[in-house]
Amino acid sequence: MDILLLQTDPATEPSANIAAGYSGPVSATNLGTCFSDVARGRLNHPAVATRASCFSYRWIARAADQVRRYLSSRPKHVAGARVALQLPNSPEYVAAFYGALLADCVVVPLPVSLEVRRRTQILELSQPDVLISTPTDFNAPQDHSAPSTLRLAERSDSQDSLPPPRRKNHDLAMLLFTSGSMGTPKGVMLSHRNLLANADSILRELPIRSDDRALVVLPFCHAYGNSILQTHILSGATLLLDRGLAFPSSIVESICDMEATSFSAVPEVYGMLLKYGRLGERPLPALRYMTVAGGELRHDLAEEIARRIEPASFYVMYGQSEATARLASLPPQQLHARRGSIGMPISGVELAVMDESNRELAANAVGMLCARGNNVMLGYWRDPAATADAVGTDGWLRTGDLAHRDEDGFFFLHGRASLLVKVQGHRVHPAEIEGLVEADFPQTAAVAIPTARGDETRFVLFLAPRDDRPIDVEKIRAACQKELPPYKQPVHYEVIERFPLTSGYKVDRAALAHLVPEISGGRRAQPDDILTQSP
Amino acid sequence: MSSDRKKLEADLTHFVQSRGTRYAQATLQTDLLETGMLDSLLLMDLIFHIEEAYGVRVDSDQVNPSNFRTIEDTVSFLLKQKALPQA
Numbered sequence: 077m078d079i080l081l082l083q084t085d086p087a088t089e090p091s092a093n094i095a096a097g098y099s100g101p102v103s104a105t106n107l108g109t110c111f112s113d114v115a116r117g118r119l120n121h122p123a124v125a126t127r128a129s130c131f132s133y134r135w136i137a138r139a140a141d142q143v144r145r146y147l148s149s150r151p152k153h154v155a156g157a158r159v160a161l162q163l164p165n166s167p168e169y170v171a172a173f174y175g176a177l178l179a180d181c182v183v184v185p186l187p188v189s190l191e192v193r194r195r196t197q198i199l200e201l202s203q204p205d206v207l208i209s210t211p212t213d214f215n216a217p218q219d220h221s222a223p224s225t226l227r228l229a230e231r232s233d234s235q236d237s238l239p240p241p242r243r244k245n246h247d248l249a250m251l252l253f254t255s256g257s258m259g260t261p262k263g264v265m266l267s268h269r270n271l272l273a274n275a276d277s278i279l280r281e282l283p284i285r286s287d288d289r290a291l292v293v294l295p296f297c298h299a300y301g302n303s304i305l306q307t308h309i310l311s312g313a314t315l316l317l318d319r320g321l322a323f324p325s326s327i328v329e330s331i332c333d334m335e336a337t338s339f340s341a342v343p344e345v346y347g348m349l350l351k352y353g354r355l356g357e358r359p360l361p362a363l364r365y366m367t368v369a370g371g372e373l374r375h376d377l378a379e380e381i382a383r384r385i386e387p388a389s390f391y392v393m394y395g396q397s398e399a400t401a402r403l404a405s406l407p408p409q410q411l412h413a414r415r416g417s418i419g420m421p422i423s424g425v426e427l428a429v430m431d432e433s434n435r436e437l438a439a440n441a442v443g444m445l446c447a448r449g450n451n452v453m454l455g456y457w458r459d460p461a462a463t464a465d466a467v468g469t470d471g472w473l474r475t476g477d478l479a480h481r482d483e484d485g486f487f488f489l490h491g492r493a494s495l496l497v498k499v500q501g502h503r504v505h506p507a508e509i510e511g512l513v514e515a516d517f518p519q520t521a522a523v524a525i526p527t528a529r530g531d532e533t534r535f536v537l538f539l540a541p542r543d544d545r546p547i548d549v550e551k552i553r554a555a556c557q558k559e560l561p562p563y564k565q566p567v568h569y570e571v572i573e574r575f576p577l578t579s580g581y582k583v584d585r586a587a588l589a590h591l592v593p594e595i596s597g598g599r600r601a602q603p604d605d606i607l608t609q610s611p
Numbered sequence: 612m613s614s615d616r617k618k619l620e621a622d623l624t625h626f627v628q629s630r631g632t633r634y635a636q637a638t639l640q641t642d643l644l645e646t647g648m649l650d651s652l653l654l655m656d657l658i659f660h661i662e663e664a665y666g667v668r669v670d671s672d673q674v675n676p677s678n679f680r681t682i683e684d685t686v687s688f689l690l691k692q693k694a695l696p697q698a
Contacts, residue, residue, distance in 0.1 A: 164647075189633060191631070319644065320644050320676060321651075322644070322651045322653070323654065323674060323675060324651075324671075324674060325671075325672075325675050326675075326676070344655075348651060351671060352674040530655065532655065554629075557630060557631055558631060558632065559631075560631070562653065563652055567656075
């Protein structure tokens with residue numbers, strides 16, 4: 077695997093002419109080409125803006141062209157080669173993403189802070205030819221080659237134009253690694269058509285305009301963040317990036333100061349915005365709408381957000397990586413009447429509630445929520461068995477979420493059919509925590525149980541001895557802290573003599589869940605915990 | 612320096628450092644925002660920890676960079692809060 081480090085020269089002035097290379101026909105079948113077409117029409121418009129600088133579509137297109145030329149000129153270059161991106165939300169990410177697609181490569185985005193064990197697994201599974209990072213974000217994998225450096229958007233003399241990319245439609249464009257039903261990483265295979273179809277559906281649902289300025293806190297390497305990137309770039313709009321957005325009050329300040337027209341986040345962030353962000357106290361005249369997805373936001377909180385951001389609209393949305401990003405949306409004017417609903421399928425998507433034999437159920441019956449459309453993934457990377465479990469031959473994706481549909485066609489969730497949980501929008505399987513402990517401490521059995529803490533979901537780890545040796549909780553805690561990212565780290569460790577079992581002699585997770593409130597401080601969120609702090 | 616401050620410094624430094632290798636280098640004066648260590652999850656965990664371990668209620672207007680930019684800032688904030696009578 078080669079390493080490429082991108083360096084941005086802040087002194088670079090955009091040149092008058094776009095770099096040569098986009099001589100191909102206008103095409104709606106390759107996402108990279110679509111980006112080039114949009115960029116050509118929006119050369120001087122900001123594509124990415126921070127408080128300090130502005131990166132025009134011209135800048136991004138030229139940087140993408142540099143990445144493309146670097147990748148396609150490698151002697152071993154083949155179409156379909158994977159290119160891993162370990163980049164934070166930045167103009168470099170956007171350039172590397174489209175540059176890789178234009179070079180007929182497949183993008184594998186990695187979270188910048190991904191734990192070493194997980195990254196190794198993903199790199200082994202996806203076998204990228206190149207890893208692109210920046211000198212600041214680069215965290216050397218084992219046995220890597222000496223990095224090359226590319227200075228982005230330097231003034232370049234006119235170069236030969238390149239032929240249009242060959243990959244399109246059903247060809248793989250992106251591998252999005254997520255947690256599978258057994259806790260191991262699974263690569264969701266998204267084609268050019270998947271990405272274009274979902275972006276198109278979202279653009280029909282949300283009022284995204286070319287003069288929009290979206291404040292982005294969601295990572296681009298995440299399905300939801302990726303959909304924000306695609307929809308705004310394809311609209312010729314502007315992505316706003318800012319630092320310090322950990323603070324709810326800073327988010328509100330950034331929306332105000334940077335004149336953001338939209339904002340999207342996972343439920344936990346909205347919980348914080350209500351509790352600590354003083355949302356609604358100062359007017360946000362530029363703001364037109366906000367969206368939430370990536371987990372369930374309590375209905376009363378959704379209504380409170382909607383009330384506080386008026387006259388801007390609040391969209392509750394639903395989706396998953398296997399469907400590129402988004403599947404359903406609740407029209408803002410229906411928020412009050414359809415309490416707790418995820419809405420209706422977005423344009424181009426079909427949703428149905430099915431029984432175990434994949435027969436559609438009548439209204440109000442609870443079953444597996446299934447989805448069909450051009451946004452449904454090609455399958456899981458090199459895992460035909462898991463693909464067959466998830467996507468039927470008829471093209472219906474089994475989302476793993478239980479749901480019902482009301483008589484009017486609005487859908488409502490009833491939790492997961494599997495043990496997967498969402499923590500801050502990340503899909504986590506308890507086995508990811510249990511497996512780590514049991515591998516390092518074979519004499520200990522571990523069961524991770526999700527628990528509500530405030531408005532967040534986190535894990536309590538139950539430990540039981542397999543033999544007479546005592547359990548060293550501190551050692552286990554230290555191992556989890558060393559090897560797991562913070563959102564997967566248990567917030568409490570509890571040793572018990574033995575696990576309760578079900579009649580089928582499996583660990584009774586429901587019985588363990590009942591023990592959680594008494595041991596984790598018992599500070600479960602009260603329904604009005606947050607609303608009592610209304611301004 | 613009061614022993615109260617020392618204890619708080621040790622506790623909060625340990626709290627931040629023990630989150631993983633990325634956090635192991637954090638010191639009292641490390642700018643948690645500039646280094647990107649402080650994300651919304653760490654902020655929530657810090658607030659939860661302060662409220663649970665020290666019985667200090669953190670109000671919405673106190674959740675800002677001046678109280679959480681460095682571990683030292685959080686300690687100072689906590690000492691100020693502890694000196695006030697709690698509701």
